[in-house]
Amino acid sequence: MTDPIRIVFALFPGVTHLDFTGPHQILARLPGAIVDVASLAGGEIEADGLIFAHLKRLDQIEACDILCVPGGFGTTQAMGDEAFLGEVKRLAWSARYVTSVCTGSLVLAAAGLLEGKRAACHWAWRDQLALFGAVPDEARVVRDGRFVTGGGVTAGVDFALTLAAEIAGSAVAQAIQLAVEYAPDPPFQSGRPELAPPEVLARVRRIYDNGMDERRSAAVRAAAKLGRSEATPVLNPV
Amino acid sequence: MTDPIRIVFALFPGVTHLDFTGPHQILARLPGAIVDVASLAGGEIEADGLIFAHLKRLDQIEACDILCVPGGFGTTQAMGDEAFLGEVKRLAWSARYVTSVCTGSLVLAAAGLLEGKRAACHWAWRDQLALFGAVPDEARVVRDGRFVTGGGVTAGVDFALTLAAEIAGSAVAQAIQLAVEYAPDPPFQSGRPELAPPEVLARVRRIYDNGMDERRSAAVRAAAKLGRSEATPVLNPV
Numbered sequence: 001m002t003d004p005i006r007i008v009f010a011l012f013p014g015v016t017h018l019d020f021t022g023p024h025q026i027l028a029r030l031p032g033a034i035v036d037v038a039s040l041a042g043g044e045i046e047a048d049g050l051i052f053a054h055l056k057r058l059d060q061i062e063a064c065d066i067l068c069v070p071g072g073f074g075t076t077q078a079m080g081d082e083a084f085l086g087e088v089k090r091l092a093w094s095a096r097y098v099t100s101v102c103t104g105s106l107v108l109a110a111a112g113l114l115e116g117k118r119a120a121c122h123w124a125w126r127d128q129l130a131l132f133g134a135v136p137d138e139a140r141v142v143r144d145g146r147f148v149t150g151g152g153v154t155a156g157v158d159f160a161l162t163l164a165a166e167i168a169g170s171a172v173a174q175a176i177q178l179a180v181e182y183a184p185d186p187p188f189q190s191g192r193p194e195l196a197p198p199e200v201l202a203r204v205r206r207i208y209d210n211g212m213d214e215r216r217s218a219a220v221r222a223a224a225k226l227g228r229s230e231a232t233p234v235l236n237p238v
Numbered sequence: 239m240t241d242p243i244r245i246v247f248a249l250f251p252g253v254t255h256l257d258f259t260g261p262h263q264i265l266a267r268l269p270g271a272i273v274d275v276a277s278l279a280g281g282e283i284e285a286d287g288l289i290f291a292h293l294k295r296l297d298q299i300e301a302c303d304i305l306c307v308p309g310g311f312g313t314t315q316a317m318g319d320e321a322f323l324g325e326v327k328r329l330a331w332s333a334r335y336v337t338s339v340c341t342g343s344l345v346l347a348a349a350g351l352l353e354g355k356r357a358a359c360h361w362a363w364r365d366q367l368a369l370f371g372a373v374p375d376e377a378r379v380v381r382d383g384r385f386v387t388g389g390g391v392t393a394g395v396d397f398a399l400t401l402a403a404e405i406a407g408s409a410v411a412q413a414i415q416l417a418v419e420y421a422p423d424p425p426f427q428s429g430r431p432e433l434a435p436p437e438v439l440a441r442v443r444r445i446y447d448n449g450m451d452e453r454r455s456a457a458v459r460a461a462a463k464l465g466r467s468e469a470t471p472v473l474n475p476v
Contacts, residue, residue: 018418021259021288025391028287035287044291049266049273050259053282053291102419123419140423152419153263154395162425174428174438179445180256181340181361181390183429184422185378187400190412191421200412207417 002032005167008064010088011039011055012081012107014074017047018153019101023068023160029176030168036061040084047072058087066163067095070156071102071122076215079110079222089113097163099148101156108147109134110222118144120159122152123193124208128216131223154191157182240270243405246302248326249277249293250319250345252312255285256391257339261306261398267414268406274299278322285310296325304401305333308394309340309360314453317348317460327351335401337386339394346385347372348460356382358397360390361431362446366454369461392429395420 007027009020020037028035039045042057069088078084088111092098100108105119109132118135120142121128129136140151141159148166150159161182165173190196196204245265247258258275266273277283280295307326316322326349330336338346343357347370356373358380359366367374378389379397386404388397399420403411428434434442 016263017259018263021255024288025254025256025286037288048263050262050275051291053289140421141425152417154418154420154422157392158423158425165425170426171435171438171441174426174434175441175445177424177426177428178431178434178438178442179390180392181429182392182422182424183378183427183433184392184420184424185396186415186420186422187379187396187403188408188412188415189421190415191419193416195421196412196416197409200409200416203409203413204416207413 004032004034005030005066006064007033007035007066007068008058008061008091009035009037010058010067010069010084010091011037011045011047011052012074012078012084013045014072014077015045015047015070016072016102016153017050017052019070019072019104019156020068022154022156023101023150025180026157026160026164026176027066027068029179030164031172036064040081040087058084058091061091063094064091065095066097066099067091069100069104069107071100071104071106071152075103075106076218078107079218085111095146097146097148099150099159099163101150101159102152105129105134105149106132106219108149110219110226112226114147117147118142119147120149120151120155124152124205125215128219131219131228132226133228242270242272243268243304244302245271245273245304245306246296246299246329247273247275248296248305248307248322248329249275249283249285249290250312250316250322251283252310252315253283253285253308254310254340254391255288255290257308257310257342257394258306260392260394261339261388263418264395264398264402264414265304265306267417268402269410274302278319278325296322296329299329301332302329303333304335304337305329306337306339307342307345309338309342309344309390313341313344314456316345317456323349333384335384335386337388337397337401339388339397340390343367343372343387344370344457346387348457348464350464352385355385356380357385358387358389358393362390362443363453366457369457369466370464371466
């Protein structure tokens with residue numbers, strides 16, 4: 001008899017869907033996996049044009065083994081949503097693994113969970129982890145004790161396979177990798193700022209710059225709520 | 239003014255969600271992208287435990303530039319669903335690109351669209367393309383004229399970036415790659431049968447063998463409907 005592994009993806013409006021569909025497709029295949037996709041209000045969540053329905057309410061979930069918080073532009077609001085952060089904190093309390101993909105680590109940080117911990121994040125937001133006393137780590141998958149965090153969006157697949165191996169052994173993780181034919185072969189090598197052509201990096205930065213002040217201010221406010229006053233003056237350092 | 243690019247993902251019950259969420263996350267970022275996620279009946283589709291809601295009905299969509307059919311275990315039924323195949327055929331007629339991920343190419347083949355064409359497919363089902371007169375190609379992304387097909391599940395990301403570059407140029411595709419931080423770094427090299435350790439391959443084959451006769455029979459029946467009589471005797475050749 002395989003022990004059940006209760007996995008919860010904690011969604012919020014404005015989540016990036018691939019941040020959790022990638023890991024979901026992999027972790028749901030773990031022997032014994034029982035997966036809940038939940039949000040504060042339950043029901044439906046829109047994510048980049050896809051609508052995910054019949055979500056549970058987070059407060060309906062008593063506990064889980066793996067808590068995973070994905071990222072997305074909605075983290076700006078999620079970092080300031082006390083009720084959502086409260087549920088994340090409650091489930092994190094007893095979880096064996098507290099995890100995130102992309103800017104989901106900022107939500108974990110805003111819930112006060114990453115102080116002194118190394119964590120991954122989407123490259124364009126990674127530095128904001130420091131506002132919460134977390135240690136930004138540029139690795140694609142970062143493990144610090146029971147905290148396992150992945151980098152931006154597609155890092156969720158590497159994160160999930162790493163966690164799958166940790167939980168069920170490398171043979172199971174490799175079998176899942178084979179089943180989802182994960183032998184990546186990108187047509188370009190442009191997936192990290194230090195790899196991308198300068199004009200490509202500049203193009204993406206221009207897009208992100210629009211609204212970055214607001215997003216950073218949200219992180220500063222969330223950090224201040226945790227009593228981190230040193231956060232306050234650090235607005236867009238270059 | 240950017241010309242609109244109308245993209246349709248044609249879903250069916252039992253679709254593998256990452257087959258389309260991966261490409262969706264990328265193609266939806268193309269300048270001018272208008273994305274519809276649709277099924278025969280519209281409404282909701284369950285995929286590996288996730289429920290996608292507010293889908294359009296395929297017959298509500300007049301035409302599109304890119305038609306993408308994902309795969310999944312549900313292709314066994316989809317290959318025999320005349321109404322679904324009819325909609326796929328209708329939309330394919332005028333599409334600039336007719337595409338698939340994973341076993342979605344078997345649906346395109348069952349719709350009579352791949353005769354004489356090279357196509358990709360999930361490795362474990364790839365040989366079934368030949369039943370329809372298509373030419374199985376083990377590449378991760380295969381282009382044959384306006385037909386662009388991807389291999390199993392995670393190949394959808396490589397497929398989508400390839401198509402993005404074709405449509406909007408490599409700078410746009412590279413910018414999307416950077417935005418989704420696609421610098422894959424799998425913890426194992428087990429993503430193709432020829433790479434996986436033999437015991438891992440055997441484990442996955444055992445899982446797939448359960449029900450493979452039924453799935454192959456469905457392909458043979460679908461091929462027979464297209465008048466391909468040579469398909470009939472080829473049951474599980476080894």
